[in-house]
Amino acid sequence: MSERLQIEKLGAQGDGVATTPKGQVFVPFALPGETVTVEIKGQRASLLEVNEPSPLRVAPKSVHFGRCGGCSIQHLDPESYAEWKREKVVRALAMAGVEAEVDALVVSPPASRRRVTLSAQRIGGRVQLGFNAAYSHDIVEIQECAVAAPQIVAALPELRQLATLLASGPKPFRLTVTYTRTGLDIAAEDVGKIDEGKRRRLVEFCLGKGFARLSSEGETIIEREKPVVMFGNVPVTIPPGGFLQATEHAEHVMASLVQEHLAGSKYVADLFAGSGTFALRLATASRVHAVESEGTALAALDEAAKRASGLKPVVAEKRDLFRRPLTEKELVAFDGLAFDPPRAGAEAQCEQIARSTVRRVAAVSCNPGTLARDLAILTQGGYRVTRVVPVDQFLWTSHVEVVALLEKPRKRN
Numbered sequence: 001m002s003e004r005l006q007i008e009k010l011g012a013q014g015d016g017v018a019t020t021p022k023g024q025v026f027v028p029f030a031l032p033g034e035t036v037t038v039e040i041k042g043q044r045a046s047l048l049e050v051n052e053p054s055p056l057r058v059a060p061k062s063v064h065f066g067r068c069g070g071c072s073i074q075h076l077d078p079e080s081y082a083e084w085k086r087e088k089v090v091r092a093l094a095m096a097g098v099e100a101e102v103d104a105l106v107v108s109p110p111a112s113r114r115r116v117t118l119s120a121q122r123i124g125g126r127v128q129l130g131f132n133a134a135y136s137h138d139i140v141e142i143q144e145c146a147v148a149a150p151q152i153v154a155a156l157p158e159l160r161q162l163a164t165l166l167a168s169g170p171k172p173f174r175l176t177v178t179y180t181r182t183g184l185d186i187a188a189e190d191v192g193k194i195d196e197g198k199r200r201r202l203v204e205f206c207l208g209k210g211f212a213r214l215s216s217e218g219e220t221i222i223e224r225e226k227p228v229v230m231f232g233n234v235p236v237t238i239p240p241g242g243f244l245q246a247t248e249h250a251e252h253v254m255a256s257l258v259q260e261h262l263a264g265s266k267y268v269a270d271l272f273a274g275s276g277t278f279a280l281r282l283a284t285a286s287r288v289h290a291v292e293s294e295g296t297a298l299a300a301l302d303e304a305a306k307r308a309s310g311l312k313p314v315v316a317e318k319r320d321l322f323r324r325p326l327t328e329k330e331l332v333a334f335d336g337l338a339f340d341p342p343r344a345g346a347e348a349q350c351e352q353i354a355r356s357t358v359r360r361v362a363a364v365s366c367n368p369g370t371l372a373r374d375l376a377i378l379t380q381g382g383y384r385v386t387r388v389v390p391v392d393q394f395l396w397t398s399h400v401e402v403v404a405l406l407e408k409p410r411k412r413n
């Protein structure tokens with residue numbers, strides 16, 4: 001049965017939120033101030049019609065918007081969108097009791113995402129490739145994408161052929177596609193066992209299409225060329241399936257903020273270093289100790305540092321920083337530190353940093369909630385937050401990255 005609702009605000013995921021006698025209802029693709037006709041299913045509703053549109057409503061950029069779950073909020077004007085994301089950071093800091101001004105959102109341009117994860121599945125004798133619909137396992141096949149790099153979009157027909165070769169049964173699987181300097185790097189997940197015959201067909205296909213590499217569950221099937229990205233001036237061969245910032249634009253913005261903040265440091269710790277996004281740039285000015293738990297990422301960083309010329313010494317340490325954070329005593333050696341943990345944040349590590357004498361700290365995060373908790377630990381330990389910059393590399397989604405810069409004033413005698 002359809003009902004009319006008045007949308008009051010935007011929720012954290014970009015849905016419109018309305019209050020009904022039965023509680024809050026979340027309406028995807030609806031905006032605050034709008035009157036909409038919906039069909040309510042529990043706490044969620046399907047939007048049937050926008051009866052009174054908001055003046056902030058704009059035409060979405062993608063023909064797939066509304067069905068494809070890749071983007072949740074293309075229909076809001078750019079200024080309100082940027083303020084909504086910035087507010088997420090403001091609210092998270094306020095809830096944790098961290099006092100800091102938050103800069104305006106820095107937004108990566110459309111068509112700049114160099115990495116996307118596509119879903120695939122054989123359905124009725126045909127393999128579908130696209131993004132999952134919102135809150136669903138259904139695949140929405142895409143012919144275009146307003147966020148992905150044009151090189152990825154142009155390869156969609158070939159990626160669909162590749163998915164057809166890879167599909168062995170009805171089970172869904174994923175292809176993470178990264179545009180690199182040497183071509184597309186494709187990492188398959190959940191495709192099952194690949195026998196010799198299939199491997200040969202895949203190798204032939206990928207060579208024919210000029211893909212740089214195909215891997216499955218971290219194992220390389222074919223590497224025509226090493227997939228290379230540049231971290232500053234340093235070329236790095238990324239490991240199959242390893243972490244990479246989603247847009248080069250956001251990576252530059254975040255790395256520049258980190259580099260500028262730590263510019264005067266002699267010896268810097270880069271924690272949760274990945275393949276060296278920050279470490280290899282920081283090493284142009286400072287000695288660097290890079291710590292990371294993923295062996296393949298660390299090996300890529302180490303190899304790149306050894307090949308590069310003109311860098312200060314870089315030492316790579318494999319270590320689980322959740323279980324074994326760098327201790328207050330170990331941190332005595334450093335005058336600068338960057339950390340960029342996964343969504344869970346770096347609570348145990350921040351307890352140690354808070355007690356340390358490290359002068360300048362740059363925190364990078366993909367989760368404002370855990371970042372705010374970690375910043376609260378650091379400020380209770382005497383750090384001062386000097387700048388907070390929200391960065392939007394997952395355009396038109398609810399995700400936001402943040403760079404927070406901190407310093408610890410020297411103790412007076």
Ligand SMILES: C[S@@+](CC[C@H](N)C(=O)[O-])C[C@H]1O[C@@H](n2cnc3c(N)ncnc32)[C@H](O)[C@@H]1O
Binds near residue numbers: 243244272276292319
């Ligand atoms: C958000 S990524 C950042 C990587 C890198 N700084 C970059 O910008 O490319 C987080 C990194 O933390 C690593 N990581 C996850 N859990 C870890 C742990 N317990 N100890 C150390 N590193 C960890 C991941 O492997 C990943 O490389």
